[in-house]
Amino acid sequence: MNIRRFPMTREVSLLVLAYLYVPVLVLVVYSFNANRTATIWSHASLDWYGRILTNPSIQAATVNSLILAFAAAIGATTFALLAALATSRAFPRRGAVEAVLNMPLILPEIVVAVATLMLFVALGVQLGLGAMILAHTAFCIPFAYLPIRARLEGMSRSYEEAAQDLYANRFRTFRRVTLPLLWPGILAGFTLAFVTSLDDFLTSFFLSGPGTTTLPVYIFSAIRAGITPEINAISTVMLVISVLLVSLSFFLSRLRR
Amino acid sequence: MSGSSAVSIRNISKSFGRGASAVRVLDDVSVEIGEREFFTLLGPSGCGKTTLLRLIAGFELADRGVIAIGGQDLTQTPPFRRPVNTVFQSYALFPHLTVEQNVGFALEEQGMARDKIRSRVGEALEMVRMHSFARRRPSELSGGQQQRVALARALAPRPQVLLLDEPLSALDLKLRKEMQIELKQLQAEAGITFLFVTHDQEEALTLSDRVAVMQGGHILQMGPPREIYEAPTHRFVADFIGDINLLEAEALPGDQLRIGQGVTLPMAHGKAGAVTLAIRPERARLTAPGAGTLDATLIHSAYLGTALLHKLELPGGGTFLLRQSEVAQTPLESGSRVGLALPADALRVLDQ
Amino acid sequence: MSASPTLRRLGLLTPALATIGLLVGVPLLLMFWISLLQKGGTSGVDWASVPSGANYLRLVWEEDFDGTMIVNTSYLLILLRSVLQAALTTGLCLLFGLPVALWMAGLGRTQRDIMLLLITIPFWTNLLVRNYAWLIILREDGLVAQTVNAVSPFGPVQLLYNDLAVAIGLTYSFLPFMILPLYTVFEKFDWRLLEAAHDLGATRARALRRVVLPIAGPGILAGSLLVFIPCLGAFVTPALLGGGKTLMLGNIIQMQFGASRNWPFGAALSVVLLALMLIVMTSVALLRNRRAK
Numbered sequence: 001m002n003i004r005r006f007p008m009t010r011e012v013s014l015l016v017l018a019y020l021y022v023p024v025l026v027l028v029v030y031s032f033n034a035n036r037t038a039t040i041w042s043h044a045s046l047d048w049y050g051r052i053l054t055n056p057s058i059q060a061a062t063v064n065s066l067i068l069a070f071a072a073a074i075g076a077t078t079f080a081l082l083a084a085l086a087t088s089r090a091f092p093r094r095g096a097v098e099a100v101l102n103m104p105l106i107l108p109e110i111v112v113a114v115a116t117l118m119l120f121v122a123l124g125v126q127l128g129l130g131a132m133i134l135a136h137t138a139f140c141i142p143f144a145y146l147p148i149r150a151r152l153e154g155m156s157r158s159y160e161e162a163a164q165d166l167y168a169n170r171f172r173t174f175r176r177v178t179l180p181l182l183w184p185g186i187l188a189g190f191t192l193a194f195v196t197s198l199d200d201f202l203t204s205f206f207l208s209g210p211g212t213t214t215l216p217v218y219i220f221s222a223i224r225a226g227i228t229p230e231i232n233a234i235s236t237v238m239l240v241i242s243v244l245l246v247s248l249s250f251f252l253s254r255l256r257r
Numbered sequence: 258m259s260g261s262s263a264v265s266i267r268n269i270s271k272s273f274g275r276g277a278s279a280v281r282v283l284d285d286v287s288v289e290i291g292e293r294e295f296f297t298l299l300g301p302s303g304c305g306k307t308t309l310l311r312l313i314a315g316f317e318l319a320d321r322g323v324i325a326i327g328g329q330d331l332t333q334t335p336p337f338r339r340p341v342n343t344v345f346q347s348y349a350l351f352p353h354l355t356v357e358q359n360v361g362f363a364l365e366e367q368g369m370a371r372d373k374i375r376s377r378v379g380e381a382l383e384m385v386r387m388h389s390f391a392r393r394r395p396s397e398l399s400g401g402q403q404q405r406v407a408l409a410r411a412l413a414p415r416p417q418v419l420l421l422d423e424p425l426s427a428l429d430l431k432l433r434k435e436m437q438i439e440l441k442q443l444q445a446e447a448g449i450t451f452l453f454v455t456h457d458q459e460e461a462l463t464l465s466d467r468v469a470v471m472q473g474g475h476i477l478q479m480g481p482p483r484e485i486y487e488a489p490t491h492r493f494v495a496d497f498i499g500d501i502n503l504l505e506a507e508a509l510p511g512d513q514l515r516i517g518q519g520v521t522l523p524m525a526h527g528k529a530g531a532v533t534l535a536i537r538p539e540r541a542r543l544t545a546p547g548a549g550t551l552d553a554t555l556i557h558s559a560y561l562g563t564a565l566l567h568k569l570e571l572p573g574g575g576t577f578l579l580r581q582s583e584v585a586q587t588p589l590e591s592g593s594r595v596g597l598a599l600p601a602d603a604l605r606v607l608d609q
Numbered sequence: 610m611s612a613s614p615t616l617r618r619l620g621l622l623t624p625a626l627a628t629i630g631l632l633v634g635v636p637l638l639l640m641f642w643i644s645l646l647q648k649g650g651t652s653g654v655d656w657a658s659v660p661s662g663a664n665y666l667r668l669v670w671e672e673d674f675d676g677t678m679i680v681n682t683s684y685l686l687i688l689l690r691s692v693l694q695a696a697l698t699t700g701l702c703l704l705f706g707l708p709v710a711l712w713m714a715g716l717g718r719t720q721r722d723i724m725l726l727l728i729t730i731p732f733w734t735n736l737l738v739r740n741y742a743w744l745i746i747l748r749e750d751g752l753v754a755q756t757v758n759a760v761s762p763f764g765p766v767q768l769l770y771n772d773l774a775v776a777i778g779l780t781y782s783f784l785p786f787m788i789l790p791l792y793t794v795f796e797k798f799d800w801r802l803l804e805a806a807h808d809l810g811a812t813r814a815r816a817l818r819r820v821v822l823p824i825a826g827p828g829i830l831a832g833s834l835l836v837f838i839p840c841l842g843a844f845v846t847p848a849l850l851g852g853g854k855t856l857m858l859g860n861i862i863q864m865q866f867g868a869s870r871n872w873p874f875g876a877a878l879s880v881v882l883l884a885l886m887l888i889v890m891t892s893v894a895l896l897r898n899r900r901a902k
């Protein structure tokens with residue numbers, strides 16, 4: 001008897017894997033379906049991918065989504081990096097600071113989204129890309145923060161001391177030693193922030209102004225309007241992008257120095 | 258050691274933590290280290306050796322006191338402006354840089370010209386015989402090789418003082434012995450003051466010009482190895498360095514010492530009351546029963562190759578170690594009575 | 610050294626803390642204030658109205674034509690449904706997550722990493738898209754529906770737009786949130802404890818109950834919180850899979866900011882959601898402390 005194996009756990013696990021992946025696979029398969037009723041299979045084709053490439057609304061939404069994700073991920077990663085530099089290494093109030101940083105993770109997104117909407121309207125901030133960038137930056141911070149801090153924790157303080165010992169001032173130490181050693185963590189954090197922003201629906205749903213939809217918001221309204229094979233195709237594209245980016249981040253986090 | 262001080266540490270105190278949980282790690286420590294001296298801090302774990310070194314390097318700031326290097330007060334100077342370099346216990350070689358880039362790191366920071374850097378790096382690597390590894394990454398080197406690179410990196414900028422925090426502790430015994438010799442040679446070649454930290458007493462004694470023995474944030478005794486070994490002034494120092502027998506004794510007026518049951522020794526001591534007598538195992542001698550200072554019973558003897566180590570039981574209880582280098586003699590039976598001679602010049606009288 | 614370390618740390622923390630403070634903290638405070646006001650104006654809030662608890666009362670009572678207050682259970686029912694759905698989902702996630710986490714922990718290094726990646730990927734992929742996948746499966750002309758209908762003795766069954774569909778979708782959405790914290794507990798599990806239990810005569814099942822599960826306690830609590838709380842505020846799943854009949858809190862909140870345009874009431878509903886969340890989190894924290902003692 002292998003002490004680590006419990007009966008049925010393997011079967012349940014495989015079942016769960018199927019549960020997690022079969023629906024997505026069905027979606028992907030149907031995106032290659034030539035039939036225009038989204039759920040009846042006729043034969044394989046790339047028609048719908050061709051359609052989404054030429055659909056101007058999807059193009060505009062894609063551009064918005066990319067601008068939003070880049071801007072929010074850059075902002076969030078920068079702020080998270082700075083914060084991680086402050087909280088790592090015997091920082092007495094780390095618990096309190098991290099409680100604040102993790103607020104967007106814990107609070108129900110819909111509540112934060114409508115609250116932000118009301119604030120922006122009350123302040124006269126125009127809804128749209130700018131508003132979304134602000135809100136996304138805030139909730140992406142904890143996602144960027146985690147891998148950066150993990151990397152920093154695993155990094156011995158003595159490298160930075162060695163650099164200072166060898167005449168590098170604080171800035172030079174950061175540039176020549178801390179940053180290069182932290183790089184995989186920063187990249188992993190950026191990737192996660194990017195994916196989080198790219199995939200976000202709720203916040204964008206409330207804050208996107210007229211003419212500035214993002215891809216998820218577009219998909220949602222398209223589903224509401226009726227299921228079409230186009231949605232299958234665009235959903236598949238989104239899935240593939242997320243999976244690639246998350247895998248990238250996963251491997252970056254496991255990278256040895 | 259020459260007249261001027263390379264490192265001057267005056268009344269340094271350092272505590273960690275605040276308020277009630279504050280721990281004083283260094284308490285009013287003063288040391289003067291001469292130029293080109295090989296100076297060693299020796300002491301048990303947690304006695305504050307690393308902390309003192311880090312204060313000199315500038316990684317920590319002292320609560321009180323003055324640190325001067327080459328006559329300049331550097332107490333508040335950040336590490337990157339101090340003319341000292343450190344060989345870290347973990348080496349702390351930059352993993353993202355090659356050996357060459359590691360060694361050239363400081364030179365680049367000092368704004369040295371490229372070709373000059375290249376030749377300096379070459380020299381430094383030559384000195385530690387790592388020239389052929391210049392393009393490797395630290396992760397592709399063995400522990401001993403990393404050690405050498407760390408040395409070269411710290412020596413390349415030609416600091417006034419080199420700080421070494423247990424640099425050999427990660428190496429196996431054989432490599433350690435080799436590196437000890439190399440370190441000593443390097444120091445002579447480079448003509449730099451070495452401030453070395455170890456808790457290996459043998460290493461301290463073989464390498465150093467002077468040794469400071471630390472305990473609980475204080476320097477107990479400071480001096481050349483021979484003096485530390487042969488004339489310890491504290492019970493702790495005597496006990497910490499090498500094997501030693503410590504006997505409880507009573508100082509009597511008229512230069513007499515009483516050891517246990519009615520055995521008295523004539524000896525100038527200048528003390529009164531309870532004292533500790535210290536004698537190294539190799540300085541006591543075996544005699545025929547009744548012919549020595551006192552008689553004892555042999556518990557057992559261990560053969561050490563070049564010597565015999567006898568464990569004796571003293572009349573008042575307590576054991577005594579005796580190291581006898583003339584192995585040729587006929588072995589003694591366990592349980593036999595022997596005489597024990599304690600030459601007056603081998604005995605040290607210590608406060609309790 | 611130059612600037613004091615405390616000051617430098619503060620400077621480094623400011624951008625992140627300020628961003629979250631201004632874009633999460635301040636909005637929540639404003640929302641609380643708005644929940645006390647009346648609706649009106651073009652922006653949905655009558656800023657000049659007198660603060661009162663009227664919006665909260667509306668959850669339970671409703672003014673009749675003649676001005677008498679009568680009890681209105683529709684919001685309470687939605688509240689109850691949200692809590693029950695969240696509890697059901699948490700239970701399902703635990704039921705399926707526990708064996709998976711246990712199995713993963715017993716795997717070899719590479720297999721474990723692969724499983725970890727496989728469990729992590731759904732966590733990061735688009736929630737909307739993943740729920741949409743179920744939508745096309747459960748539709749009348751979808752794969753599952755056709756199979757079920759072919760064998761169903763009761764004639765065609767409606768698989769979509771009911772509580773079951775929502776439960777399936779929520780479990781699907783949040784299962785990784787349960788598996789990952791459980792796995793981190795089991796990963797550190799000292800298997801010798803299990804050997805000891807067997808050595809002392811425990812059967813497989815008894816060892817599981819008396820050794821493995823108690824040790825997994827903190828992971829179970831953490832995972833349950835991670836599932837329960839987002840479920841409580843779920844919007845996408847009930848909106849796509851629940852249709853108009855199985856509304857949850859998230860849906861009626863959204864309505865106040867859409868068609869109904871009653872921001873103060875929406876704010877009050879959000880505050881209720883936050884309060885529910887706080888109650889659950891506090892009870893879990895208390896439970897944890899009691900266990901720790």
Ligand SMILES: Nc1ncnc2c1ncn2[C@@H]1O[C@H](COP(=O)(O)OP(=O)(O)OP(=O)(O)O)[C@@H](O)[C@H]1O
Nearest residue numbers: 273274282300301302303304305306307308309456
């Ligand atoms: N940053 C710190 N914060 C709190 N306490 C510290 C810190 N650094 C050192 N100490 C404490 O100061 C004492 C002396 O530490 P130090 O590292 O100087 O000892 P050491 O003599 O180098 O010991 P070892 O031989 O084990 O390296 C120890 O009790 C240690 O716990």
Ligand SMILES: [Mg+2]
Nearest residue numbers: 306307308422
């Ligand atoms: Mg030390």
